Amino acid sequence: MFDWEDLRYFAAFVNAGSLSAAAKSLAVDHATVARRIAALEAALNLKLVDRRPRAYVLTDHDRRVGEMAQQMGEASFALEHFANAGQQAIEGQVVLSAPPALLGSLIARRSGELLARYPALALKLIGSKSRASLTRREADIAISLSRPGEPTLVAQLLGHLDYRLYAAASYLRRGLAPAYIGYDQSQAKSPQQRWLLQQAGDGPFVLHSNDLRIQAEAAAGGAGIACLPTFMAKEHQLEPARPEAGSMSIEIWLAVHEDARATPRIRAVMDFVQHCLRPLLRL
Structure with missing residues (x-):
């Protein structure tokens, strides 16, 4: 055997x-x-x-x-x-995968609330720009920027996350020609980067990073203009840049394996994720 x-x-x-x-x-x-x-x-x-x-x-x-x-x-x-x-106790580990910016700023920061409510629960948070496979059990719950296609998953659209151009007040006061902060080649096909390239036109890029939080930090330090979600701009005390450019949005999806969604500990974490994200999303 x-x-x-x-x-x-x-x-x-x-x-x-x-x-x-x-x-x-x-x-x-x-x-x-x-x-x-x-x-x-x-x-x-x-x-x-x-x-x-x-x-x-x-x-x-x-x-x-x-x-x-x-x-x-x-x-x-x-x-x-x-x-x-069939069990009622909310206990054991739940693995949650999400884009690092959402996971760090909106979920990890508030995870103490969930763990105080359910002391027997344990979280494993995986920051990933590509959705972890629920079918292969890489995660129990996944938050992604596109709708999952696997037939065994149950997916729910939580809402739309708006992005705009932001910069530090000190940078805007300098009155320089716009210079931009964006993703590197690893995220060149993301909708945020494509929109940013359209807005930038021939404007120079002074900094590239694969991490949105690093881009926000660079913008806060006065390096240039970044395309960021509103919650992150507020977190770094950034101001709108080039209001005429308007905004763009991306979908935020929550997915779970159909065989796992009724498990009490997974249901509890799903409810917590929605509680954290929904107030910041546009339906």
Whole structure:
């Protein structure tokens, strides 16, 4: 009989596509993933990967085993949450994934309220610009800037977050030609960056960062004009720049796996997230 943990590691490898990526998703080293795959092969008496000098390569046969492993993992996940849904106690860990700016400024800052209300609850907050996979159990709840497409997820539009151009009062008083602060290439296709580029036209960019909070700090220090959500501009005492540019907005979605949404601890965190975010969003 094979070890279920070995099967879980192999499924992670199939999903991730490489030992290093699977190791990162599982928070282990790649040697552990390789060892688990070898143990599964021995238990099943099957060769599951083609070992090459620089990589492990899957065959179609191997992928089918990976698909079955993923289905078994999903069934286990559903059974666990079905059992949890029948319990009334709000206890245990909930993993929440969200864009870092929302997670830090709006949720982590108020997390003490939730934990004081439910002392047996524990939070794990993952700041991620791309939504963590709920299907692969990377998170229990995810907040994202686009609607999730997986059929097993339940998604709810919380509202729209407005962005405008902001700068420090000291910068605006200098009366210089506008210079801008924006995302680097890793976020070049984001709607905020595309809108900012339209507003900037031929204006120079003096600072790029992949983190919106760093952009806000740079704007507060007088480096230039940044495209920021209103709550962050207030947090850094920034003032509107170029009011004629107007505003843009992005959707904020909350998603949970359909088998997990009735679990009391997950329901409690979902309600808390909505309580934190909804007053700052436009419906």
